[in-house]
Amino acid sequence: MARKEYAFYPGCSSQKGASASNYLVSVESMCKTLDIKMTEIPDWNCCGASISYAESGELPRIAMNARNFALAETNLPGQDIVATCAACWLGSRESKERLEHNSGLMADTQTALKEAGLQIKVIPEVRHMVEVLIEDLGYDELKKPVKKPLDGMKFAGYVGCQTNRPFGIAGESFENPMYLDKLIETVGGEAVKYDQKVTCCGGALAFSEPEKAQGQIKDIIEAAYDGGAEMIVTPCPLCQANVEVYQGQINKRYGTKFDIPVLYYSQLMTLAYGGSAKEAGLKGNVVRARKLEEFAAK
Amino acid sequence: MSDMNTQMADRYKNNFLKEIEEQAEMGEWVKMCMQCGLCSGSCPTNFHTGWDHPPQEIFMLIRAGKREEVLNAQGMYMCTSCYNCYVRCPRKVPVTHVMHGIAEYAYRIGRAPKNQPSMHLSKTFWTNATKNGRVNEVQLTQSLYFKDGIGAGIKKAMEMQSVALGLVKAGRLNLLEAVGIAHKCKDVKGIHAMLAKAEELEAKNKAAKAGTTGKE
Ligand code: SF4
Ligand code: SF4
Ligand code: SF4
Ligand code: SF4
Numbered sequence: 071m072a073r074k075e076y077a078f079y080p081g082c083s084s085q086k087g088a089s090a091s092n093y094l095v096s097v098e099s100m101c102k103t104l105d106i107k108m109t110e111i112p113d114w115n116c117c118g119a120s121i122s123y124a125e126s127g128e129l130p131r132i133a134m135n136a137r138n139f140a141l142a143e144t145n146l147p148g149q150d151i152v153a154t155c156a157a158c159w160l161g162s163r164e165s166k167e168r169l170e171h172n173s174g175l176m177a178d179t180q181t182a183l184k185e186a187g188l189q190i191k192v193i194p195e196v197r198h199m200v201e202v203l204i205e206d207l208g209y210d211e212l213k214k215p216v217k218k219p220l221d222g223m224k225f226a227g228y229v230g231c232q233t234n235r236p237f238g239i240a241g242e243s244f245e246n247p248m249y250l251d252k253l254i255e256t257v258g259g260e261a262v263k264y265d266q267k268v269t270c271c272g273g274a275l276a277f278s279e280p281e282k283a284q285g286q287i288k289d290i291i292e293a294a295y296d297g298g299a300e301m302i303v304t305p306c307p308l309c310q311a312n313v314e315v316y317q318g319q320i321n322k323r324y325g326t327k328f329d330i331p332v333l334y335y336s337q338l339m340t341l342a343y344g345g346s347a348k349e350a351g352l353k354g355n356v357v358r359a360r361k362l363e364e365f366a367a368k
Numbered sequence: 369m370s371d372m373n374t375q376m377a378d379r380y381k382n383n384f385l386k387e388i389e390e391q392a393e394m395g396e397w398v399k400m401c402m403q404c405g406l407c408s409g410s411c412p413t414n415f416h417t418g419w420d421h422p423p424q425e426i427f428m429l430i431r432a433g434k435r436e437e438v439l440n441a442q443g444m445y446m447c448t449s450c451y452n453c454y455v456r457c458p459r460k461v462p463v464t465h466v467m468h469g470i471a472e473y474a475y476r477i478g479r480a481p482k483n484q485p486s487m488h489l490s491k492t493f494w495t496n497a498t499k500n501g502r503v504n505e506v507q508l509t510q511s512l513y514f515k516d517g518i519g520a521g522i523k524k525a526m527e528m529q530s531v532a533l534g535l536v537k538a539g540r541l542n543l544l545e546a547v548g549i550a551h552k553c554k555d556v557k558g559i560h561a562m563l564a565k566a567e568e569l570e571a572k573n574k575a576a577k578a579g580t581t582g583k584e
Contacts, residue, residue, distance in 0.1 A: 082497070082502045088538070112462045112551075113501075113553050113555055115497075115501035115502060115553050115559060116492035116497040116498075116501060116502045117495075118494065118497060119493065119581065121449070121486070121489060121490050121493050122490055122493050122494035122497065123471065123472055123490060123492040124468070124469035124471050124472050124475045124480070124486075124487050124490035125472075125475075125490050125493070125494035126494045127393075127472060127476075127494065127566075127567065127570050128393045128570065128571040129567070129569055129573075130498075130563050130566040130567055130570065132566075133562055133563065133565075133566040134497075134498070134559075134563075137562065139438060158573075178566070178569045178570075179566075181565060181569060182562045182563070182565040182566040182569065183562060184565075185558065185564070185565045186558030186559060186562040187558060188558075188563060230448070230450065231448075231450040231451055231452075232449070232450075235450070235451035235454065235455045236451045236454045236455050236462075236464075237450065241498075243408045244455045246485070269412070270412040270448050270450035270452070272448055273448040273449055273450065274449075274489060275446070275448050275486060275495070276487070277485075277487060277489055278485035278486040278488065278489040279446070279486065280411060282446075283448075286412055309411065339536040340410075
């Protein structure tokens with residue numbers, strides 16, 4: 071038996087062939103090394119994400135999340151739900167809180183769930199992967215399997231919004247959370263100081279209001295460079311994609327020369343644990359992390 | 369029978385605050401605002417053009433009964449759900465959710481601006497997500513790029529970047545609509561039945577509230 075077991079909620083972006091599939095690959099490698107067993111919630115569905123607010127209405131959105139709770143509870147009793155996507159985590163956790171504090175909402179949700187042949191008894195805890203790493207294992211345990219420290223590499227830990235607000239990681243401040251920096255240091259890298267660690271990248275508005283979002287993304291990347299970072303590291307699939315894929319467009323728009331790789335913490339950990347470029351999902355990075363590819367080959 | 373907007377305006381007569389409190393998700397929080405302005409100052413989109421009324425102003429206008437100004441405002445559609453305002457508000461107003469709630473209400477009664485890009489995205493996203501139970505996340509430009517990268521074999525970083533650019537320019541919303549097909553839940557039927565019930569109940573609850581007020 072694995073030392074820890076969780077009900078895994080990968081979310082739409084982390085499915086095979088989806089935008090954060092490299093996140094999934096690296097999380098799987100990392101969990102294998104750490105002896106964490108993640109069992110996918112059978113037939114889980116999308117949380118709705120923040121952006122669906124206008125079309126969905128409250129009850130349908132909560133019902134979608136409640137369905138995941140019921141499926142997890144029924145099929146994986148006693149296990150906490152773990153999400154890797156900040157938005158999935160937020161959507162689920164928010165739903166859990168509202169359901170637990172509003173009996174009318176709970177009753178209506180149960181009525182809706184019944185249509186899908188499900189019901190809720192106790193809503194499992196809903197946690198982010200990072201919480202599990204820090205709280206259930208701790209930095210010391212995370213350090214133990216490090217075979218190849220990422221010596222001399224400089225990273226800007228970009229926490230962004232939704233892994234940080236409104237819930238965040240226990241014991242961390244909203245304005246300057248340190249956990250990502252600590253994770254970077256745990257695997258031997260250097261976490262640079264810069265002033266846009268928790269700035270919003272524009273979220274879903276990168277699609278609907280690209281000029282505004284790209285202005286925000288530009289400030290983030292510029293600050294990372296100014297801080298001396300060679301790479302950016304994030305805990306959120308949407309932050310990752312936003313900060314990575316628009317660099318070309320931003321360069322055109324602003325005459326900048328951005329070409330900075332944007333990684334997941336799980337990719338760094340996989341590599342430091344001795345994993346290959348493939349196990350770390352490095353191929354999935356649009357801006358290739360050449361330095362890490364060479365490092366993995368060594 | 370008049371449209372939703374007129375019906376609601378009639379029912380709530382001159383009490384727009386009450387209308388928002390009863391009809392908009394989290395609208396009951398508006399009265400807690402003490403107008404300190406911290407939310408507006410924290411908002412990343414407040415620095416852009418097009419943001420006519422930041423949260424604090426919207427809340428002020430609601431309390432002043434400025435129904436038209438609020439329903440015509442663009443501000444609430446600019447929200448990125450960054451939760452800066454939410455964690456900073458000294459009165460614990462869940463500002464993000466109130467902004468979403470007002471946007472949803474304006475949309476429901478047919479008052480959201482036509483062709484508002486974020487509204488369109490919201491609609492497209494939810495429709496896709498619920499069609500098959502799962503959506504390929506909004507950042508699917510990247511996933512398409514990724515596929516292209518594998519198909520094309522090993523390419524130089526710069527070449528790959530230009531492919532990304534091409535895809536980004538190719539029209540993101542169309543790409544977004546194309547994905548719902550890729551990933552599916554098994555019990556799509558159950559999900560649809562569940563959502564239909566949820567929509568029915570929500571509509572009933574809101575109508576009940578409006579009904580009581582109407583009879584007062
Ligand atoms: S937040 Fe995004 S990735 Fe997560 S379930 Fe919702 S749509 Fe999917
Ligand atoms: S930084 Fe951007 S993508 Fe990440 S959580 Fe915030 S808004 Fe979403
Ligand atoms: S921060 Fe809170 S109290 Fe202050 S203006 Fe905004 S909503 Fe009102
Ligand atoms: S959550 Fe929305 S309204 Fe609040 S600060 Fe962020 S963008 Fe502005």
